[in-house]
Each structure stands twice: as C-alpha cells, then as structure tokens.
Amino acid sequence: MGIEGREYPPVTVDIDAEHVNAFAWAIGADPDDGVPPTYASVYSLGATAPQLFGDEEAAIDFGKLLHAEQEFEWNRHPQVGETVTSRARVASDVSRRGLRFVTLETDTTSSDGAPMCTSRALFVIRS
Amino acid sequence: MTQHRALFQTEQIAAYARASGDMNPIHLDEKFARSVGLPGVIAHGMLQMSIAAVVAGKAAGGPQRLRKLACRFAGMVEPGDTVTFSAEETEPGRLQLRAVNQHGDVILTKAYAEFEPGLPPLEDNDDA
Numbered sequence: 001m002g003i004e005g006r007e008y009p010p011v012t013v014d015i016d017a018e019h020v021n022a023f024a025w026a027i028g029a030d031p032d033d034g035v036p037p038t039y040a041s042v043y044s045l046g047a048t049a050p051q052l053f054g055d056e057e058a059a060i061d062f063g064k065l066l067h068a069e070q071e072f073e074w075n076r077h078p079q080v081g082e083t084v085t086s087r088a089r090v091a092s093d094v095s096r097r098g099l100r101f102v103t104l105e106t107d108t109t110s111s112d113g114a115p116m117c118t119s120r121a122l123f124v125i126r127s
Numbered sequence: 128m129t130q131h132r133a134l135f136q137t138e139q140i141a142a143y144a145r146a147s148g149d150m151n152p153i154h155l156d157e158k159f160a161r162s163v164g165l166p167g168v169i170a171h172g173m174l175q176m177s178i179a180a181v182v183a184g185k186a187a188g189g190p191q192r193l194r195k196l197a198c199r200f201a202g203m204v205e206p207g208d209t210v211t212f213s214a215e216e217t218e219p220g221r222l223q224l225r226a227v228n229q230h231g232d233v234i235l236t237k238a239y240a241e242f243e244p245g246l247p248p249l250e251d252n253d254d255a
Contacts (some may be wrong), residue, residue: 019146026142027177028133029190037184037193038177045173046148062151063163067172069237071197077190 002093002100003058008051010087013043017080035080040072044108044119048088052104052123058090060102060125068101069122075115084108084116091120100125129186130213133178135170137206143174165203172200175235179212179224186214186222187242198224198238210234220244 015035023039024031053060078084091105101124108117144150149171152159160168176198184190204210209229214222224238 022142023146026139026146027174027181028131029177029181029184033184033190036177036180037190037196038173038180041147041149041173041177067200069197069199070172070176071195073195074193077193 002095002102003055003090004093005090006055006058007089008048008055008087010085011047011051012083012085013047015039015043015078015080015082015084020080035078037072037074037077039078040074040108040117040119041070043078043084044072044086044106044117045070045104045121047086048106049104049121051088052090052102058102060123064126066124066126067121068124069120071120073118075117078110078116083111085111095127098127100127128213128215129182130211131178131182132209132211135174135204135206135208135210137168140168140170140174140206143171143177147171147173149173167205170204170206170208175200175204175210175226178210179214179226179235179238180240182212183214183222183224183240183242186216187240192242193240194243195239195241197240198235200234201236202228202232202234204228204234214240 020035021031024036029036086106086108088106091103094101104121106119110116144154157167211227213225217223222240226235
C-alpha cells in the first residue's frame, strides 16, 4: 500500500568529533564513553528521514506527524572520524481509521560495507 | 537497578534540536506548537530515548555494549517535567527500561535494551 517498498539513495555521514560532543552534551552522556548509541538518530535515522519527508509522492504532512516508536540494532557503534553510509526504505505504509502508519527502515554500513546499525522508525500521520 | 532523574528544560530541548538536526518547530516554537494542538513545545521522543539509553549504557557496563534499544513514545514531555528513567536487568543481557514523569505517567512503553553480556553490569544509582 502507499509507498511501501520505496527505497531512497544512500547518504554518507562523517562521524564528526565536534558534532558528537555537542550531541553527548545535549543528552547528558559522557563524551569519553565514545559515540553515544543514540547518535544513530543522526547518522542513520536523521540522515534518511528527510528523504521520506521531502518525497512529494510520500505526501507526509510534517505538522501532523508523530514519531511513535523507534528501534535501533547495532553490530557495533561507529567511532569518531569514520564515514558511514545509510540506506533507507519504506518497510510498510498502512492506513486505518484515519491514521497512516509509515515504517522507515534504515541500514547503516561502515566504509568497508560491513553492517553497523539498523534503525526502524514508526511514524503516525494524522489525517 | 540504575536510575536517573531528569528535569527537562527548554534550553536542553533546543540544544538537542541543534545537535540532532531535528529542528521541527513543535520542539522550539511555542506559538507553532499550540497552532497544531499541542499544549506548548514538547521534548523530542529521541531526547527521551537518548536519556534512557544513557541509563541503559550504565546498567550494561558501558554504552558501547548496547546491541539493541527499542521503545514506544507513549506520552508527551513538556519543559518543567521531571522524568525518572530506570534500567533493570530482567535476564542476562536484557534490560527493562522505564520512564515515568512526576505525575506517575509512563512516557515510554515497550522499552527495553539488549547488551553484550560478559562483564557483570554495574550496580550504581545516579541521581545527579
């Protein structure tokens, strides 16, 4: 249904020290503990969600959008200085009772192509 | 059990918006937030999840050992709210996560983490 199965072009992201430190500070993490796991909201989800939101055919009204559920799985966490690549696809797009449920699944790989992180975001859009 | 009490403030929400790149005005602009039916600006779900992940990382013996994190954003968090986050190991390598506001409302449901066991989890109580 809808745009289920749609794939977006890969996005590369540099894991930048200054950016990681600002993120760690904002969430109260210790920057000495390495890249915070939920920095995946930047290099995985955050890198690809704008592709979905900016997709005219996806027709997602940003003002009616709710981030309802989130899941991250890691093989390992990135390190500062790495470049990673994130690829997203619409895993499901279902409407019922005036609500639309869109699941965006993003796979992030390291520069040698090894899997690093999978993000699954469920968005609910009110009609 | 590892626990942390967090007071949400507009400054932290704005800092998270800049650091994460999620500049949706519902988190930053009071007037816009009200215009879409919210009581005012609200914290990012990902900020809530990130704080839960910091607590989970401590319980797991280090954040780099986390292998999975999941949650449902069940309640809104507004500036001025105090949320108590906790992580408890229910079986080896699995943490039950909880986040409850000052009214006793659960704001994250179906929240859990999985980690690489090996070292025993740290027992600490961080109320900073």
